Amino acid sequence: VRLGIFGGTFDPPHVGHLMLASDVYEALNLDRLVFVPAGQQPLKRHHAAAPPEARLQMVTELAGSDPRFTVDPTEINRGGLSYTVDTLRWYAEHHADAERFFLLGEDSLLQLESWREASQVVRLARLAVLTRSNGGEAMLDDDALQERIRRLGGAAALEAIRVTARRIDVSSTEVRARVRERKAIRGFVVDAVARYIEDSGLYR
């Protein structure tokens, strides 16, 4: 089984996340992609605008009944700061036979050294480093990427894989701003998420 693990704040989840999930699913030939909404992310200075339960609900709406996708509430259920290493450890224990890929943007890769137990992170799952199909050059060439992983994890580090995925010009920040400004968000998020935001009064 090939399992993709896609963490994020998802505040709110938008069509960029969905297209990314779809591209990665195909590029890595996954059997399942799991969205893992974070509690509070240690390296983000600001708290999420929406409460964890609301973000979890919206990610569930984003995934819908799509058989490719599931949603994992463990980081939110654990509460407090969310550390990737805890989540990857859980997957290593409960899905020991799966080939596990942890999705990571190239920008996040640059701060990997400052993550809790970074040496374990690169041993517990293969990093699937997202490279923009429409964003020009990769920041790190492949040799530099593997070198970085090995420096962190030593001989037990799992070789990273580069995944080309499109990046749509939309962000959670933009969606929140549009809601605040009473602009339409149809097309920026899936309809069920738009409805949730509307009904709950989030981001106003």
Ligand code: ATP
């Ligand atoms: P914010 O605007 O609040 O910083 P965001 O839109 O970047 O949020 P996150 O929940 O932080 O959303 O995203 C999780 C991951 O999804 C990011 O690390 C990034 O790799 C990816 N991602 C975010 N936006 C896009 C997009 N428009 N296209 C492709 N991938 C995206």
